[in-house]
Amino acid sequence: MSEEIKNEEVVEEAVEAAAEEVAEETAETTEKSELELANERADEFENKYLRAHAEMQNIQRRANEERQSLQRYRSQDLAKKVLPSLDNLERALQVEGLSDDVKKGIEMVQESLIQALKEEGVEEVVVDTFDHNLHMAVQTLPADDDHPADTIAEVFQKGYKLHDRLLRPAMVVVYN
Amino acid sequence: MSEEIKNEEVVEEAVEAAAEEVAEETAETTEKSELELANERADEFENKYLRAHAEMQNIQRRANEERQSLQRYRSQDLAKKVLPSLDNLERALQVEGLSDDVKKGIEMVQESLIQALKEEGVEEVVVDTFDHNLHMAVQTLPADDDHPADTIAEVFQKGYKLHDRLLRPAMVVVYN
Numbered sequence: 001m002s003e004e005i006k007n008e009e010v011v012e013e014a015v016e017a018a019a020e021e022v023a024e025e026t027a028e029t030t031e032k033s034e035l036e037l038a039n040e041r042a043d044e045f046e047n048k049y050l051r052a053h054a055e056m057q058n059i060q061r062r063a064n065e066e067r068q069s070l071q072r073y074r075s076q077d078l079a080k081k082v083l084p085s086l087d088n089l090e091r092a093l094q095v096e097g098l099s100d101d102v103k104k105g106i107e108m109v110q111e112s113l114i115q116a117l118k119e120e121g122v123e124e125v126v127v128d129t130f131d132h133n134l135h136m137a138v139q140t141l142p143a144d145d146d147h148p149a150d151t152i153a154e155v156f157q158k159g160y161k162l163h164d165r166l167l168r169p170a171m172v173v174v175y176n
Numbered sequence: 177m178s179e180e181i182k183n184e185e186v187v188e189e190a191v192e193a194a195a196e197e198v199a200e201e202t203a204e205t206t207e208k209s210e211l212e213l214a215n216e217r218a219d220e221f222e223n224k225y226l227r228a229h230a231e232m233q234n235i236q237r238r239a240n241e242e243r244q245s246l247q248r249y250r251s252q253d254l255a256k257k258v259l260p261s262l263d264n265l266e267r268a269l270q271v272e273g274l275s276d277d278v279k280k281g282i283e284m285v286q287e288s289l290i291q292a293l294k295e296e297g298v299e300e301v302v303v304d305t306f307d308h309n310l311h312m313a314v315q316t317l318p319a320d321d322d323h324p325a326d327t328i329a330e331v332f333q334k335g336y337k338l339h340d341r342l343l344r345p346a347m348v349v350v351y352n
Contacts, residue, residue, distance in 0.1 A: 038214035045221035052228035059232060063239035070243065074250035081292030082258060085285045092281040102278055105268040109261045109285070116257030 073162060075120040080167050083160055086113055090158075117160075125159030125170045127152050134159060136169040143175040151175045249338060251296040256343050259336055262289055266334075293336075301335030301346045303328050310335060312345040319351040327351045 089110040093103065117123075125134045130150040138156055143149040152172045159170030265286040269279065293299075301310045306326040314332055319325040328348045335346030 035211045035214055038211055038218055042214055042218035042221055045218055045225050049221050049225040049228055052225055052232060056228055056232045056235060059235050059239065063235065066239070066243060067246065070246045070250065074246065075254040078251040078254045078292060078296045081295060082289065085288045085292065088281065088285045088288065092278070092285070095277065095281070098278065101271065102268070102274065105264065105271070109264045109268070112261045112264065113258065116254060116261065119257060120254045
């Protein structure tokens with residue numbers, strides 16, 4: 001073999017190697033964008049996961065708050081509907097000439113109803129000075145020195161609240 | 177330059193190219209595992225996201241079911257506590273010598289309580305043949321031809337249920 005041919009072969013090999021190198025570089029570029037894509041996908045799902053996780057905690061928190069509120073005010077509707085019975089019992093006790101037995105019986109029912117409501121968080125609205133959040137003025141009287149404005153003259157019908165929530169206002173006569 | 181030196185240079189170049197090739201292959205291997213890692217990370221977060229999403233829907237479904245159940249049985253506690261008042265009103269109506277006015281008054285309270293409970297889903301337990309799911313036998317009488325077993329002889333105290341849920345069983349005397 002002449003030196004020239006040897007030389008040519010060597011050169012050919014070098015050229016081939018260079019070509020392979022380029023091919024690899026191209027492959028590397030393709031691979032890099034594949035890697036980029038994979039990374040993008042990973043980032044995307046990581047973000048989706050983090051959002052879903054946060055949303056899950058929000059849903060759980062809201063569900064807990066709602067449950068607590070439902071529990072706290074669960075007796076609201078029945079309590080509201082029971083109040084007229086309590087009014088009627090009070091009115092019945094004001095009837096003249098009740099026998100002691102009947103009076104005692106009515107009082108017993110009244111007390112047990114009030115107790116049942118109390119255990120569920122229902123209490124009478126305090127009637128002190130007039131408060132438009134708790135009282136409804138069904139009649140007014142002119143205020144004077146003995147009866148300053150906002151003094152309550154009479155309670156027509158008791159008001160009730162369930163915890164902090166008003167079930168019905170007290171119907172009052174107020175000086176103003 | 178001698179042919180030998182030229183040749184050596186060419187060979188050197190080829191060797192360098194080969195070395196680069198190996199280095200690239202190594203880099204390629206590293207890159208492949210980087211890609212694999214990225215894909216694994218993407219798969220992992222995809223799974224995490226899908227699980228979180230499914231869990232979120234479960235939490236939402238459970239919260240809805242719980243809300244519905246809380247709504248449906250919300251009056252349970254107050255209703256249970258109101259029942260003794262209803263018993264007392266019934267007993268009061270059985271007292272001899274009530275005036276018509278008093279009787280009417282008591283009946284009015286009784287009806288309004290029953291109505292309030294009914295609107296919240298509370299109803300009397302039917303007392304037909306003895307059913308241990310709804311009735312409690314407080315006394316038994318020997319069954320005979322006129323009174324077959326499981327016939328109810330008397331109701332001591334009415335039972336009540338809230339929708340499908342028993343609030344308290346009816347207290348009965350039963351033949352058996």
